[in-house]
Amino acid sequence: MNIAIVGTGYVGLVSGTCFADTGANVTCVDVDAQKIERLKNGEIPIFEPGLDELVLKNVKAGRLHFTTDLASVLDDVQIVFSAVGTPPDEDGSADLKYVLQVARTIGQHINHYTVVVTKSTVPVGTAAKVRKTIEEELEKRGIKDLEFDVASNPEFLKEGNAIKDFMSPDRVVVGVESEHAKKVLTKLYKPFLLNNFRVIFMDIPSAEMTKYAANSMLATRISFMNDIANLCERVGADVNMVRAGIGADTRIGRKFLYAGCGYGGSCFPKDVKALIKTADQNGYSMEVLKAVERVNERQKSILFEKLQKAYGGQSLKGKTIAMWGLSFKPETDDMRESTALVMIKLLQDAGCTIRAYDPVAMDECNRRIGDTVTYCNDMYDAVLDADALLLLTEWKEFRLPTWAVIKKAMRRPLVIDGRNIFDSEELAENGFEYHCIGK
Structure with missing residues (x-):
């Protein structure tokens, strides 16, 4: 054929x-x-x-x-x-x-x-x-x-x-x-x-709708869990425990229940916006999806808020911030709607210097924003003299770092984990101040 x-x-x-x-x-x-x-x-x-x-x-x-x-x-x-x-x-x-x-x-x-x-x-x-x-x-x-x-x-x-x-x-x-x-x-x-x-x-209209409905449902699950995570922090609950508890319900399932610092990419943001617009054009308001979009946009700045809080609301001007991960998810160099782009702007507006590392997306980042950040050789190079480390993308190579080496390299042993991949007890044992999502 x-x-x-x-x-x-x-x-x-x-x-x-x-x-x-x-x-x-x-x-x-x-x-x-x-x-x-x-x-x-x-x-x-x-x-x-x-x-x-x-x-x-x-x-x-x-x-x-x-x-x-x-x-x-x-x-x-x-x-x-x-x-x-x-x-x-x-x-x-x-x-x-x-x-x-x-x-x-x-x-x-x-x-x-x-x-x-x-x-x-x-x-x-x-x-x-x-x-x-x-x-x-x-x-x-x-x-x-x-x-x-x-x-x-x-x-x-x-x-x-x-x-x-x-x-x-x-x-x-x-x-x-x-x-x-x-x-x-x-x-x-x-x-x-x-x-x-x-x-x-x-039929064709149903097929066209299926793609938007599927992506919007997945985006909804992500924003829902991020909303739950933010509430967990305020009431003393652990979103990872909540995820395990609700994911065991077969009506809900375990997938797409991970809290984090917001979704990105070429599909979810675009498709949610398009479905909202399609509804508007047909005299209907997609109230749930409008909330999904608002929650996601807010979530992309959550790590910056945690960084500000860690410094007691003081000015961040002159601070050096290490960033692990630039792509919107692992195993791709795609930075469309990436949380990293939002974080870079917030940090630069606050007067921070950024040292970034990503296994594959640094060329793409350079294409988008030029050399306004320092692109590092590896994850250990990125933390050199850093006042904080922000984890934005859960690449596999970030999961088991040698924390003793990282602590010696950093000015302040502060880790803010946007994907909840690190062990809080392990970091505490190594002398780190650790913040994550929903705990």
Whole structure:
């Protein structure tokens, strides 16, 4: 089966590579000529464990190709996936200009039955706009009887675990409007059906809504636990004990119940905003999600508040602060909506000097904010002469540090743990002042 995937960002490149690994002939398309050239040369523009090896494997096997010209591949493909960006507009709604541009190009050049699948996260009603755009372009060409289908196939990939998520999914959600489209997409997903993974077919609006609802539910759990954690601190409870207690209830479950310093990334913040906006546009107010968003924005400054409190409300000007972690989560260099960006601004506004270390995200941080912080060689270099250590991202290499070395390097042995990964008793035994979330 020949397919094209438009957009070589996180979703497009991972999806295209994994489809190729199941035997499909895949062409990844992007308007960024420099990115395409890098991919042809084996350079992977994003960090995702295992992706570089899988790309090289399938390029070598002749199943994975890269081009800037979508029109040149449309005669040979049965399915076109649109995986272009849908950045939030100023009002929080998803910007569909790239999605509709792909639809226009398809309408201008298709000559046979094609299934056009939206892979990007898009608001309910986008598929109808895609169909209308393609029909308008066909009408301009004087073509009235060319059949095509539009479908929705939202992705549920977790950064840092995307390949496993794609190849062994909890479920595959597919929205279709015809039996023909269902037959074509069933063939594409046959390797997954053989492994007994769930492919759930539904109508297109429901598929479009499913992605937003799923991410918003997960974001809600995170903000709820952060709210509980902040209350635990005030009443003398331990959020880790509370988490264990409520997580044992099978109706609730254990996942996404960890308190911390706020969620970030390319999905949760954007999707919560977009669903709130979709509701507003349809005369309904998503009160729970508005609260989720407010709690998360407040939580991103919680470590700064703890730092101020540790210094008795005194000025932080001239203090040197070590930061472990810059990416919004481990196993990625993605800093979109990262708590680290909020913390860096708060610390700099307070007159602090920042010494930062992250295993993979320092280049991305430098691209975003330049050399306004000191990028360190490792986590021990970061704490040199520091007046406090802030843990923002729970990378595995941060879990078992040698505290005796760290204490000797720091001016003040103060640790503020934004992810609750350290043992308070161990730090106390080593002479550290320790603060975490919800305890």
